[in-house]
Amino acid sequence: MKSKRPGTNTICTHIGEVKDEQFKGSVSPLFMGSSYAYEGVDVKRYPRYFNTPNQEALCKKIAMLEHTEGALIFGSGMAAVSTTMLAFLQQGDHVVLQKTLYGGTYNFVVEELHKFGIEYSFTQGFSEEDFSKEIKENTKVIFIETPSNPLMLITDLKMIHRLAKKHNIISMIDNTFASPINQNPHDFGIDICLHSATKYMGGHSDICAGAVAASQEHIDRIWNLAKNLGGSLSDYTVWLLERSMKTMKLRVKAQNRNAKRMAKWLDNHALVKKVYYPGLKDHPDHELAKSQMRGYSGMLSFELVDEINPDLFMESLSLIKQSMSLAGIESTILSPKKTSHALLSSEERQRQGIGDGLLRFSVGIEEKEDLINDIEQAFRKVNDKSLEKSVV
Numbered sequence: 001m002k003s004k005r006p007g008t009n010t011i012c013t014h015i016g017e018v019k020d021e022q023f024k025g026s027v028s029p030l031f032m033g034s035s036y037a038y039e040g041v042d043v044k045r046y047p048r049y050f051n052t053p054n055q056e057a058l059c060k061k062i063a064m065l066e067h068t069e070g071a072l073i074f075g076s077g078m079a080a081v082s083t084t085m086l087a088f089l090q091q092g093d094h095v096v097l098q099k100t101l102y103g104g105t106y107n108f109v110v111e112e113l114h115k116f117g118i119e120y121s122f123t124q125g126f127s128e129e130d131f132s133k134e135i136k137e138n139t140k141v142i143f144i145e146t147p148s149n150p151l152m153l154i155t156d157l158k159m160i161h162r163l164a165k166k167h168n169i170i171s172m173i174d175n176t177f178a179s180p181i182n183q184n185p186h187d188f189g190i191d192i193c194l195h196s197a198t199k200y201m202g203g204h205s206d207i208c209a210g211a212v213a214a215s216q217e218h219i220d221r222i223w224n225l226a227k228n229l230g231g232s233l234s235d236y237t238v239w240l241l242e243r244s245m246k247t248m249k250l251r252v253k254a255q256n257r258n259a260k261r262m263a264k265w266l267d268n269h270a271l272v273k274k275v276y277y278p279g280l281k282d283h284p285d286h287e288l289a290k291s292q293m294r295g296y297s298g299m300l301s302f303e304l305v306d307e308i309n310p311d312l313f314m315e316s317l318s319l320i321k322q323s324m325s326l327a328g329i330e331s332t333i334l335s336p337k338k339t340s341h342a343l344l345s346s347e348e349r350q351r352q353g354i355g356d357g358l359l360r361f362s363v364g365i366e367e368k369e370d371l372i373n374d375i376e377q378a379f380r381k382v383n384d385k386s387l388e389k390s391v392v
């Protein structure tokens with residue numbers, strides 16, 4: 001039997017278009033209206049009901065890309081994460097979360113859940129035993145993020161599915177780092193896939209949005225809370241996101257390829273101590289990553305040798321910009337010590353494997369040679385400055 005699913009580039013380009021019946025244009029018209037008829041219509045539409053024409057259309061694209069029945073788009077990744085968690089948790093419930101989560105998710109959990117009387121535990125590690133140990137009678141949700149930030153560690157999707165099934169728990173994944181181009185967790189039995197669409201889905205560092213993809217039953221449950229919390233995305237941004245997603249596979253594939261090449265190059269560099277990229281054969285989770293990902297994403301991190309001052313190195317880069325965010329078509333770099341993990345003590349960071357010289361590199365689509373030249377000239381500058389100091 002022939003599969004009906006179109007190819008991924010075709011889905012990115014065509015699925016979930018708003019048909020322009022009037023002028024027959026080839027681009028979705030944008031409906032900014034916040035006021036729709038309620039008599040004689042099959043759907044009562046309103047932006048905060050997540051069902052304007054542009055929202056509805058884009059949800060189809062996201063659902064098809066994540067191999068799920070439904071999807072919803074939110075005003076930010078955190079609106080998607082918080083609404084989805086709260087839709088499945090209530091007073092007296094417990095959630096198990098993977099150690100090392102995106103900082104915003106971590107903050108939401110530790111700052112907000114206790115106000116709802118919801119308990120939580122973080123795992124010690126990534127193994128089945130680590131997750132099993134934390135599951136209790138009242139555990140309702142298991143929440144993971146793979147690849148992890150910033151060390152790109154991999155959580156076993158099949159193992160999480162098995163555990164969740166055994167204990168009758170809803171499984172959720174933050175699939176932002178992989179994007180639906182590299183990983184479809186629903187195929188491995190994960191119930192709910194979350195995205196910060198600010199990252200690979202948007203891809204140009206000019207959109208803040210979020211998404212969730214799941215079965216229609218689960219989407220309906222999330223929608224029931226979403227309409228009350230009100231974290232919908234403005235239709236203008238929905239329209240921009242649709243445009244961005246048309247090129248998502250092209251961008252992400254280029255970023256995958258660039259990241260793998262840069263990982264190999266950095267791995268062989270005398271001034272680099274260690275590279276963390278699941279696409280490298282010596283990454284501890286390489287085989288697991290290979291079994292559940294189609295590509296290894298554009299994210300990697302690396303640690304400089306102790307002689308190189310990481311702050312000086314980052315300041316000396318010119319093409320590669322220092323930036324808080326990630327996944328844009330432009331390469332950016334960040335120091336976890338100064339940003340995402342700044343609130344932890346140096347000792348706690350060390351315990352998590354995040355050395356002070358660790359840098360997170362979001363690889364863009366520039367030519368590899370230009371990225372290498374930029375890094376080489378930064379190393380030369382840092383070396384010159386170190387020499388100046390030793391002379392003085």
Ligand SMILES: *Cc1c(COP(=O)(O)O)cnc(C)c1O
Nearest residue numbers: 076077078102104176196198209
């Ligand atoms: C950025 C990010 C988020 C939060 O998304 P926002 O769009 O900033 O709200 C959640 N998870 C991961 C992995 C992220 O990188």
